[in-house]
Amino acid sequence: MKSIRFKVIIWFSVTISAVFLVIGFFIYNFQLSTSYKTFDDYLILNANRAVNYFKNLPDNSVSIQAFINNIGISDVSYYIFDSKDNLIFSFAPDQENDLNSIKNAFKKYLLSREKIFTVESSTGSGENIQQSNPQRIFVLPFQKGGENYYLVASRQMEEFRSTNLGISYWLLIGLVLAFLIIMSGGLLIISKALKPIEDMSFQVKRIKTDNLSERINVKKSGKEIEILEQSINSALDRIESGVKAIERFSSIAAHELKTPISVIKSDAQIAMDKNSIEELKIALEKISKKSDEMSKLIDILLVISKVKNVPVTFENLNMNEVAFEAVEDLIKKYPDRIEFFPNEDSYIKGDENLLKEMIFNVVENSCKYTDGKVKIEIGNNYIMVSDEGPGMDEETQSHLFEEFFRKRTDVPGFGLGLSVVKYIANLHEIKIHVDSSPAGCTKINFIWHK
16 A cells, blocks of 8 residues: 555656646747747848838849848848849848748749748758758838739848757756756655654554553644644544453453352352251352353343344334333232333334334333332433432442442442443433432433434
């Protein structure tokens, strides 16, 4: 799997390359168009001067020296054709222009009426053809004495192209250097930006189950890294808390299982030493009772394991039916103490068996800790269990749903019933509200969204 550093560098490189290609393209085209404009403006300016000079002559005869004295010598060559395409004047100071190429350029103008263009002339024939200097051509038609004339101004482009090529090379070198500088700076910034993450990764790898209390501490990091650091540390807090809870749960569960096993073993040894049937029966009854307690504890542990680890399927349930089936055996056991107030319009999405377990545990717990009435009231989106017991203080309420918490050790149980209730409620996104005081009476309200 590719690292974040690799992906960021590739993204940065591609982006910078694309930006520099676009910038280089526009700069090159701007420089080239500017150079052509300057080159053409000079050619057009000299062509207009030559036409104005020729128009002011009394006739069409002009000496080269007189032309030079008035127009001057430059790298522009001049050719004048009459309306019959006859060359009546030419002045080529560089002596490199091919007259045939000039005539061909003039014919091209007559066909296309394109005033300014570039021609590539050649010399020799067959396999000995050689390309000569390219020429920029400007054709300027004018009239003199009622006759039409055409001035063909030509300018060699070899030096112009050579200059532009040199500028292009320097532009390319400049862009490459700028690209390398920006890339180097960018890679340095990326490395510096990712270093806190690497430090964080190194620190996380050092945290094992035997040093879960250690936390990440990345110095001189930005706000985003600090947020990530806080999130990871928060996750580590939850992991540490969860591991400690598991260790505590395992320790207490082992202790709770060990106690009845020790009793069973002791009673079994005593039973083996008994001679009378009556004494043996008493010992076996104790063994059976402790076996039942172990079985019940294991059942509760299995429920907790199911809630925590096994996916459950929710279905639309009538809470009135679920609640009644959950407490039906308790109503038979305590017929004068449990009052049931149904609501046929109460529905919930959930697991039927788990919801029955939740309601049964709460009602059974209320029956254990009070000799008075226990009421079960069902509303459209709630179920409330209330009793007339001694009530609870705030300290007791804060530990009420903790695993193995027991308010009174003289009441049978393992302290797991209400912790199971909490697990099941959380699974179903049911909110639990406890209303109780030492003065007496406790109400536990379960509320869900319809």
